[in-house]
Amino acid sequence: MAWRVAVPVVAGVVVALLPVPDGLSQAAWHYVAVFIAVILGLITEPLPPSAVGFIGVTVAAAAGLPFSEAQRAAPGFRLPAEAVRWALAGFSNSTVWLIFAAFVFAMGYEKTGLGRRIALLLVRSLGHRTLGLGYAVALSDVLIAPFTPSNTARSAGMIYPVIRHIPDLYGAGTGQATRELGAYLMWVAFATTCVTSSMFVTALAPNLLLLDLARSTTGITITWTEWFVGFLPVGVLLILLVPWITWRLHTPEVRESAAVPRWAADALVAMGRTSRREAGMGALAVMSLALWIFATAVIDATLVAMIAVSLMLALGIVSWEDILGHRPAWNVLAWFATLVVLADGLNRVGVVTWLGHGTAAWLVGYSPTVVMLWLVVLFFVMHYAFAGITAHATAVAPVMLAAAAGVDGLPIRPFVLLLGFSLGIMGVLTPYATGPAPLYYGCGFIARRDFWRLGALFGLLFLTTLLAIGAPWVLASAR
Template sequence: MAVPVLAGVVVALLPAPAGLGQAAWYYVAVFTAVILGLITEPLPPSAVGFIGVTVAAAAGLPFSESQRVSPGFRLPAEAVRWALSGFSNSTVWLIFAAFVFAMGYEKTGLGRRIALLLVKRLGHRTLGLGYAVAFADVLIAPFTTSNTARSAGMIYPVIRNIPELYGADTGRSTRQFGTYLMWVAFATTCVTSSMFVTALAPNLLLLDMARTTAGVELTWTDWLVGFLPVGAVLVLLVPWLTFVLHPPETRTSVEVPRWASDALAGMGAISRSELGMAALALLSLALWIFASAVIDATLVAMVAVSLMLATGIVSWDDVLGNRPAWNVLAWFATLVVLADGLNRVGVVAWLGHGTAALLAGHPPLVVMTLLVAIFFLMHYAFAGITAHTAAVAPVMLAAGSAVEGLPMRTFVLLLGFSLGLMGVLTPYATGPAPLYYGCGFIARKDFWCLGFLFGMLFLVALLAIGLPWLEALRG
């Protein structure tokens, strides 16, 4: 508790730098305390964000002196309106709806059935089993904004029992197979988290920041098309490369497909609720891809959730009981407001111009590449992608906006694509990471080494494949 509070106090006591007013600097102090609170978590993240917004609003920090003296301006009313504005943000509600979607996958059993079907078809060989795990994640990813719900909640419970069928356990001499399978599952979910804008909540947060601070509007399809070459290569590469780096002792098994077949038989015939969930998922996907000009993505999700409620796929009690969904709603609503405050008080523009001055004289594409690489590698200092996005993305967007000739649309997409990929770096980088780190199959040293190797691979693929592809689309 003392770390974020003392850091905020120290920043507030320092003199405001040239170009920033005192009120703006006080806002930076509050924002610094909030970000450190999100990293150290003395309280749940949503509580940290709520307190931060309350402090900033009560002190009137997001409002300039000219606003305060303007006719009709009432600080108490405006402060409350600003503090609660995040709850009217469409991106926040899209994230909430996606959590309900994930709950539908889990409650109906559709997510588990998809994973088991792929294991049954491809599980005869170890490498094929790796691809089954990867493809299962790809199929579920567009509809689960939480990679924790997707990988830790749906994929892991299915694959956790498989190593024993190959004769492997967590003992040092026989865990190579488990290392292979668990790392494929973890690394793949980092790739799929970047493949779809709705596969990771911070993706949506960054797009909202880009819209408000840089004026860049992007659709669900823009994101998918932009990442597709990188994503396709990495999804195909991860199982094979892991197989090469950590070759399992056993290469074939008749037991795994048999176990998956028995598990599917135990689930029985596909239920009406599963069929309904599948139909709604496909309908939502089609509307996100083909009807973005007619119906907003958030409204598509709201319609899908309404139909899930009307058809009984989930109940309202299920929604009320989904604590992670409501927690994320409060969390992101406050983060959106706090990021907006940085822009309001002029901090974003100040940082952008300062960074641009330091990088002056370099070609725009070189500057963009450096900023993306710095953004990616800075994640070693963050426990979670949301905190990283809230703290660093506004600075990077401001820096990019201030560089003359820098293609902002391409820059925003590269920053967004890096969010999911950076989750592979450390055992604390993203939600599912601690689960796989502690599963007993991946040695601690191996996790760090694999995280570095795959992290560098992901970054190189993003810049070597993604950047030329996005520039070709732009040209």
Template sequence: MTDKTLSLPLKKAGNAKAGKKNRLVMMAIPVIVALLLLCVPTPTGLPPYAWHFFAIFVGVIVGLIFEPLPGAVIGLTGVVVIALGSQWLLFSPEQLADPKFKLAGQSFKWAVSGFGNSTVWLIFGAFMFAAGYDKTQLGRRLALILVKYLGRRSLTLGYAITLADLLLAPFTPSNTARSGGTIFPIISNLPPLYGSKPNDPSARKIGSYLMWVAITAACITSSMFLSALAPNLLALALVKSTVGINISWGTWFIAFLPVGLLLILTMPLLAYWFYPPEVKVNDEVPRWASRELEKLGRMSRNEILLLLFVCCALIMWIFATSFIEPALAALLVIVLMLWTGVLEWNDITGNKAAWNTFAWFATLVALADGLSSTGFIAWLGKEGGALMGDISPGTATIVLLLAFYLLHYLFASTTAHTTALLPAVLTIAATIPGINMEVFCLLTVTSLGIMGIITPYGTGPSPIYYGSGYLPTKDYWRLGTIFGAIFLAALLMIGYPWMVMMF
């Protein structure tokens, strides 16, 4: 046995030890940040218990950024810590002095309040729709049909990928599942048909173009539909709890419609100009898609039923919100899928992603609501408003949106970004006289999807495409800057005037 062979177990043991040490450091960072903030004197005008709550909240956000544990665990830990220390972290001395106030009961009621939030259940319901797409293979069929008819030319293939994402987006709240789980496995089969290989100069033949179009399409559709990105739904709840404004599915869609249509129609062409493929035409791609469709066979009963159900859900979300809560509409469709066999109960109980997101977002909603109930948000708005008191409403809108958008460079999670920054910018905006809060809310929440394009870690599917071997680091950062600027300019120059006119 050679020395090299003997050294392998030692090297593995050393790597495991180093990995464990790094994880312990990452776990310690959120705790240290929270403790340091707890030691900082309470700012003037803010109750001590509100500052203490904020310290724990910041610790949770730092934990979501570094993720030493799953996000749901981080959020649940924050909720439990605050509930256990609620007499110092959550409730005012006046509340505690009330003889009728039951501390233990109120603490638990607050801790589980997020699980009764309708938006959290809407997120869960949309995940079940995505499970139906996956199980019936309807999503794969739609994508292959588009590739079959539009896949001969590289440019039209880019449009096929974009349209496939667009068709799936309204019913898939995880852009990672939609783009990374459905679109990517299909298009990853296409570059080899052109002789385009990852981590090779041949990547530019077409693979690089296709991957960039796919991630860009995922970001656009994530902003276009309320139900196309889980943090969109979280933002909906935060807007309601922070400034009391309700945003419906239809309002969201109409607000972003001109920007979304423009970007959907032009993005594959822009990518074709800024990152052109070397191969323009290939007849093999449509033939490959035809063969894959033949393997799928005719549309099954469950595919037809699913298509009918999701159309019904879409109609209820747009036109029936005054009669049925959107979350209840989603649950109704889930029941129909279960009764008709489109999904089985095991598909519900075994969907780890859905339950993980459900627990994660429920805790974040409770934490964000706590910021408001303790008075921290009101204090922040007063202080921020004082700093921006002399700025005109239009300028303040643009400045705050730019800050909200560009600060995404610091976040590897749209959820963490939304939780940390959205209540703050909404509160500051609400204190500025003359600002149109409904328009400002729509601008900020519809920016959540498109901002994901700016970095290789900006949104869920970004690491998948970045790691595909077709998008070198320098190309990704360069294109992210270019397209991020284009998206932001479109939102400000087209979306902003349109929203002012409509709302």
């Protein structure tokens, strides 16, 4: 535990004591030191991430770091009041509340059993063959993803419990055949949830965080539909490829079974007929999706989510006690509220502009499109150094956005989309890259060496597909 505390604290102190770079004020450099300490704290985790972010915001506000000398000298400026207002600004951020509401949505899927029913229906229909079962797992994730901003809740909480015992139902026994079938199913589930995390902006909380960072840094606003359409060619292709490629790499010895569809059918019978709460949850999901796609000019996405949660409460789909007791949602609310404020502070003190000018000078002479693609590749590969996508987005995205904004002629809107699309798919790289990764890494079916090998292989596949198909698609759409 001591080293987990020492690393961020020592790093922050060392950075603060270094000479201030040209172009930054002393206060701005000290803010950088606090920000670096927070990011390292999110990586080493001496405390829960939300607590680390809260402490970081408190330290920065108490020291008055987010305010320039000109701001302090302005008539009527009162540092104590302004510092508190800045520190709490994240809790009034619409993106933060959209994430919170989406977590409540995911809880509704789980509590009503709708997520499990969807998975079982697909297993019953496609589970006669192992390849079909892989597509059932993939389609289950696709159907749940738009309303579940946590791939941990989606894949680890809803998909994994359904597929965990399927290898035994295929009559594979307890030996190598069971492990092969289990490895196939588990990798399909894990790799698919990484794809769906990029397919929908509401399928992964850091997606929304990145768009908020992009809006404050570049002024670019991306809608739910624009994100979905932008990733659609890449997403559809990868959803089709993941089960098939995994099957080719890990072809199970047992390839057919009548027991799995029967088991799924029995499980559905045990669940009973679709309940009123399930039907209501499904109707609200369809309503929300329709409004996110077709009504963004009329109603804000966050307000849509708030209306859906209100209706969930009014219809008894979830209770207020359920929401109060949903610790992950409140934890994410506090976590993202502080991260949004900390990232905004980098822009306020001029660090983002400073980084942008410096990086732009370094990239002089290269084609803007080449620079854009290299920044996306660098952003993706750097995830090997991060345990979790949120910390990566918070630490690296502002730098990448600033660098892109400083390059003349670089297409900012396509760059923001490509950067966002890379977030979900980079989760496939390592056993610590995203929330569900440790579960599948330790499930007992996938050998540890195979997990790293498959992560590198599918990471290359995902990134290549994004650059070869996604980049031309979003560039053409922006014209």
